[in-house]
Amino acid sequence: MIRPESATAHETTERELARLIVDTLNLEDRPEDIRPEAPLFGEGLGLDSIDALELSLAISKAYGFELKSDEASRRVFASLRSLAAHIDTHRRK
């Protein structure tokens, strides 16, 4: 189980990130409508490769680190929750 205090920190990042996604990509969804575990691409939010690049820009501006394509990146972009966890591990802001 995740400890309560870290769960809270992740939830804060999740909420922040949901807002960032909606604002950056100009989505119709409200941030609170993005389910943390639903896929961001394909089923779920239905983002595409243009969105991924735009989002990587916004994330590097907001959190001060850059996304890279590697084994991990597909897992990172799997859901709001996985992306938020990745951000919490790597953020410099």
Add this chain to the structure above:
Amino acid sequence: MPGAGPAAHAACFPLVGRAAGDILFRGPEGAFTAKDFLLAVHRLAAALPQSGHYLNLCQDRRHFAVAFAATVLRGQVSLLTSDRSEARLRRLAERFPGCCAVTEEAADLPLPQHRFALHSASPAPGGMDNPMIPAGQPAALVFTSGSTGEPVAHGKSWGALATRSAAAAERFGLAPAAPASIVGMVPPQHMYGFETTILLPLHAPVSVWCGPAFYKADVEQALAAVPGPRVLVTTPLQLRALLAAGIRISSEGIAPVERVISATAPLYRDLAGDVERAWGTSVCEIYGATEVGSIASRRTVAEEDWQVYPSVRLEPCLDGVQVLAPYAEPTGLNDEVAFAGTDRFSLLGRKTDIVKLAGKRASLAGLNRILNEIDGVQDGLFVAPDDLEERPTARLLAYVVAPERSSEDILAALRGRIDPVFLPRRVVRVDGLPRNELGKLPRQVLATLHDAAGRD
């Protein structure tokens, strides 16, 4: 030989038009020479199961090129699709019975697959023989979305692909004295990516980066890892993102980029100028289409007109303009053009039914047909915003008359049936579409509908 046309029986082009020691690909694991390539191609060609067609789903460009050449060596045809949706793959499997997917990692696919790795040490029966391939041999089928919503296949002969690569090399001044390193950001399954990052290294003095090159950090790493002169193959949206992200490229830097090539959407002259100044580079655009491949180029900041590639010719035909090129069927263009001399033209616009996103094209009529086939949809219409190709967040929207279905239902039904980039970002439910007596929707009426929806 299978499929060799009557006019093409004499002409042949080698499988690899490079010397054995030439470097075709470079990646995080090092260099991959023409010799390494031929060994891998023979090994895979011998290992592939019997099949009529091979669907090349490899993502690493080196794997992709080996898989493509192995099917050419077997005298068989590769299917290329940049739409990897379940529905598209299922449709291809039905249309090409017995088709086998070639992959580098196991994937959940609706058709048989052959997975291969480059480092397996099984014997290579053909050694490193570099055979001559008849120019008329069918080598690839690429797909566009037709107006019926059904993908349309376009055949590419080996000779058409080889001669066009030579034409591109001539146009971009790619010379053996200083082999260029290409870093490409576009997928190899897309015609533009296929030509610039798979075919070019087989036929012209270039090596292609086969590691990741998607995010800014990837591109910086790739450029630093390859020797100059460097060529970045990209798209307008990617260029804009790299520039906005402050990518470290300069003519005095450690990895200067000599040339940037952009395609898939119009590149605005301001952006081309910004990139040229910021990076100390020269920005060219390629004009082409999946059916005809790359056929013309221009230096965006300096030229309005497009200059046709050597060996390619455009001529007026019954319903527009057609492209004539060696070993290729005459093929019509989807754009309206005005000729400016024998080998130059300007673009007047796109035929109005066609929309383009992420380098992919769709017919609005085809999308509308799919929308209207959904259970519970009485009437429906896709609409493209005017700035679809310029604004990174611009996507289609759809108006539907579907009293019993929610917007989410409709979106869910569309998913899997159309390419994800064309999914409407909004599904606006309306009571009725204001069609005129001919069943058409005049554009100004649509604009009213759009405004009304925007006010909700």
